[in-house]
Amino acid sequence: MLDNPVKKPLVKVRDLKMHFPIYSGFFQRHTGNVKAVDGVSFDVFEGETLGLVGESGCGKSTCGRAVLRLYDITTGSIEIDGKEIGATPQADLRPIRPTMQMVFQDPQASLNPRMTVQSIIQEPLDEHTKLSQKEKQEKVWELMDAVGLNRRFAGRYPHAFSGGQRQRIGIARALALNPKFIVCDEPIAALDVSIQAQVVNLLEDLQEKYGLTYLFISHDLSMVRHIATRVAVMYLGKIVELAPREALYASPQHPYTEALLSAVPEPDPSLESRADRIILQGDVPSPSKPPKGCNFCTRCPKVMDICKETEPEFKEVKPGHFAACHLLDKS
Amino acid sequence: MLGVVGESGSGKSVTMMSLLGLLPSPPADVHSGTVTFDGKDLLKVDPETLRTIRGRKIGFIFQDPMTSLNPVFNVGYQIMEPLRVHMGMDKKAAEARAQELLELVGIPDAKRRLKDYPHQFSGGMRQRVMIAIALACDPQVLIADEPTTALDVTIQAQILELMKDLRQKLGMAVIWITHDLGVIAGIADRVMVMYGGQIVEHAPVKELFRNPKHPYTKALLKTVPSVRGARVRRLTTIEGQPPILGAQPTSCPFRDRCSEPLTVCASKNPPRYEVGNGHDVACFHADALETAHAG
Ligand SMILES: Nc1ncnc2c1ncn2[C@@H]1O[C@H](COP(=O)(O)OP(=O)(O)OP(=O)(O)O)[C@@H](O)[C@H]1O
Ligand SMILES: Nc1ncnc2c1ncn2[C@@H]1O[C@H](COP(=O)(O)OP(=O)(O)OP(=O)(O)O)[C@@H](O)[C@H]1O
Ligand SMILES: [Mg+2]
Ligand SMILES: [Mg+2]
Numbered sequence: 001m002l003d004n005p006v007k008k009p010l011v012k013v014r015d016l017k018m019h020f021p022i023y024s025g026f027f028q029r030h031t032g033n034v035k036a037v038d039g040v041s042f043d044v045f046e047g048e049t050l051g052l053v054g055e056s057g058c059g060k061s062t063c064g065r066a067v068l069r070l071y072d073i074t075t076g077s078i079e080i081d082g083k084e085i086g087a088t089p090q091a092d093l094r095p096i097r098p099t100m101q102m103v104f105q106d107p108q109a110s111l112n113p114r115m116t117v118q119s120i121i122q123e124p125l126d127e128h129t130k131l132s133q134k135e136k137q138e139k140v141w142e143l144m145d146a147v148g149l150n151r152r153f154a155g156r157y158p159h160a161f162s163g164g165q166r167q168r169i170g171i172a173r174a175l176a177l178n179p180k181f182i183v184c185d186e187p188i189a190a191l192d193v194s195i196q197a198q199v200v201n202l203l204e205d206l207q208e209k210y211g212l213t214y215l216f217i218s219h220d221l222s223m224v225r226h227i228a229t230r231v232a233v234m235y236l237g238k239i240v241e242l243a244p245r246e247a248l249y250a251s252p253q254h255p256y257t258e259a260l261l262s263a264v265p266e267p268d269p270s271l272e273s274r275a276d277r278i279i280l281q282g283d284v285p286s287p288s289k290p291p292k293g294c295n296f297c298t299r300c301p302k303v304m305d306i307c308k309e310t311e312p313e314f315k316e317v318k319p320g321h322f323a324a325c326h327l328l329d330k331s
Numbered sequence: 332m333l334g335v336v337g338e339s340g341s342g343k344s345v346t347m348m349s350l351l352g353l354l355p356s357p358p359a360d361v362h363s364g365t366v367t368f369d370g371k372d373l374l375k376v377d378p379e380t381l382r383t384i385r386g387r388k389i390g391f392i393f394q395d396p397m398t399s400l401n402p403v404f405n406v407g408y409q410i411m412e413p414l415r416v417h418m419g420m421d422k423k424a425a426e427a428r429a430q431e432l433l434e435l436v437g438i439p440d441a442k443r444r445l446k447d448y449p450h451q452f453s454g455g456m457r458q459r460v461m462i463a464i465a466l467a468c469d470p471q472v473l474i475a476d477e478p479t480t481a482l483d484v485t486i487q488a489q490i491l492e493l494m495k496d497l498r499q500k501l502g503m504a505v506i507w508i509t510h511d512l513g514v515i516a517g518i519a520d521r522v523m524v525m526y527g528g529q530i531v532e533h534a535p536v537k538e539l540f541r542n543p544k545h546p547y548t549k550a551l552l553k554t555v556p557s558v559r560g561a562r563v564r565r566l567t568t569i570e571g572q573p574p575i576l577g578a579q580p581t582s583c584p585f586r587d588r589c590s591e592p593l594t595v596c597a598s599k600n601p602p603r604y605e606v607g608n609g610h611d612v613a614c615f616h617a618d619a620l621e622t623a624h625a626g
Contacts, residue, residue, distance in 0.1 A: 020451070022443075024443075024446075053483070054483065055483045055485055056453060056454070056455025056456060056458075056459070056481065056482050056483050057438075057439075057452075057455060057456050059453075061454060062453075105454040105481065106395070106454055106457075162344060186454065186481065189480045189481055196510075196554075197554045219455070219481075219482065219483030219484065221484065259485065260483070260484065260485060263484040263485050263488050264484050264513070279485075279488065280485055284437065284439045285439055286439040286443075287439075288440065288443075289440070
């Protein structure tokens with residue numbers, strides 16, 4: 001991944017696997033694994049935004065959480081800012097937690113319903129800084145302004161906010177400790193377009209100001225195209241394509257990426273029902289029983305015999321452009 | 332199908348919940364108005380009738396799946412419960428139907444997943460479980476509050492197809508709350524735009540996109556980035572913050588952020604003006620249009 005040799009990777013992930021055990025039957029025996037993330041490798045360069053896109057359930061959130069070690073991972077190596085943390089015990093991770101933060105997909109599940117917005121945003125400051133109460137108050141207000149929450153809401157509880165407002169509380173909280181690396185798990189999915197644009201602009205401003213690095217998980221391809229420097233496409237626990245933004249959108253190499261790009265709805269009813277839309281047929285296989293060969297072979301419009309036998313290798317097909325597909329073998 | 336769009340915090344969810352008497356009262360208090368369903372005013376019927384209507388005739392998809400799915404019951408139980416209560420199915424029939432519903436919303440390995448708990452599902456899968464529950468009893472009306480925000484485009488397209496299909500087969504009416512104008516463009520017949528707790532514009536879908544009248548709607552249409560065409564360096568936003576919903580408004584709620592405010596906007600809240608083609612808009616700029624239209 002040498003598309004930008006001056007930049008050094010802040011995050012290096014190699015062959016990361018996260019399998020969840022399945023227990024079944026009367027004795028709850030361990031009968032299989034949900035291979036939510038099944039061997040992914042990528043770098044995130046300092047100051048860039050790596051977009052991570054893919055279908056619902058393909059393992060994006062699990063991947064993001066595993067990189068931050070919110071799980072004890074199955075195997076693989078994760079290096080953040082020069083430190084290998086793949087196998088570090090949870091207790092030893094505490095001192096480096098402030099440098100890496102996460103904005104969660106489900107705002108409701110990540111906000112304590114018994115705490116006011118003030119105390120939710122302030123909590124990380126209490127835990128990891130020695131600011132005075134007055135300074136903390138200032139910081140909380142600053143953060144609330146930054147994410148577009150009215151200061152007058154500081155004393156309210158999460159339930160009294162709309163879905164989008166709750167998401168902004170989570171973003172403010174993640175920003176509190178001036179982290180270096182933020183995993184944004186669908187940070188804007190719950191927001192309407194104008195607030196989405198505000199939050200994306202905000203994330204970009206903060207990135208410029210503090211040199212932040214983002215892993216930006218999203219299914220919104222138009223938003224990813226806007227914010228990401230490079231984009232990784234995931235399918236059923238694996239990365240199938242990774243490329244600089246322009247290259248990915250202009251000439252996708254993997255049939256799955258092609259299908260994904262063709263399915264984006266147009267915000268204009270007269271353009272709807274375009275003919276070039278590729279609708280994928282067939283069911284998404286379960287991550288507990290991935291198909292033999294290429295994971296995408298059950299739904300691929302260009303499937304060949306070899307795809308059902310051998311797993312394609314993830315390799316560089318053009319400078320900086322990686323993909324895993326047998327179609328690319330021939331050329 | 333009616334699409335409801337509007338900014339975050341504009342009152343879309345609260346409006347829909349009040350329709351069904353779902354807000355705890357106090358503190359919430361529905362001040363006035365009527366909600367008619369099948370000739371009955373839902374704000375006046377007794378709680379018992381309301382409960383059956385809610386369970387059987389109206390399907391509801393909540394915005395936040397984690398709050399509306401119960402974490403201590405497995406997903407299968409939660410889909411089967413309404414089937415057994417409202418449709419009188421036995422355990423076996425309900426189980427078969429539950430599996431069918433999960434397959435319908437595109438969850439792989441549906442039979443096994445019935446035994447899983449909500450935290451074992453991905454964000455988008457939880458949302459699809461909610462859709463399955465809402466569709467369980469073949470409702471006449473489906474109210475969907477941001478039902479596809481967590482779904483990628485391919486699955487979203489699949490759900491939208493499913494909706495179109497069900498509307499045709501069952502004659503189901505759908506109210507679709509969203510902030511995604513792309514989705515609205517694809518499936519709605521009519522669109523209602525909300526701002527600051529009020530309806531500011533209402534029109535057939537093509538008319539709205541071709542001919543937006545309210546400055547808020549115009550701004551909203553400009554904020555959408557695209558996968559095609561040139562990439563803009565910075566996204567357009569609507570300047571300023573959304574209003575805090577409090578007392579009855581005495582001025583136009585969008586005034587402070589409006590690109591073309593008039594003096595009258597500060598002293599009066601605009602009524603909804605008819606501008607033709609089944610299109611109405613709450614903006615004083617439309618006042619002139621209405622007179623022109625009438626004359
Ligand atoms: N704690 C868990 N136990 C068992 N299985 C899990 C657990 N968490 C996630 N999974 C499974 O792992 C797979 C990937 O889930 P993940 O949440 O990473 O998907 P995702 O790509 O984020 O999808 P979405 O876009 O819908 O949020 C899913 O099949 C999910 O059911
Ligand atoms: N229980 C409550 N108590 C007090 N205020 C509330 C309560 N629930 C919602 N509100 C307020 O009502 C307003 C409208 O909220 P609503 O949930 O309807 O927004 P929405 O249009 O659905 O937004 P979103 O797109 O973010 O979901 C918000 O300003 C919110 O803060
Ligand atoms: Mg997710
Ligand atoms: Mg809402």
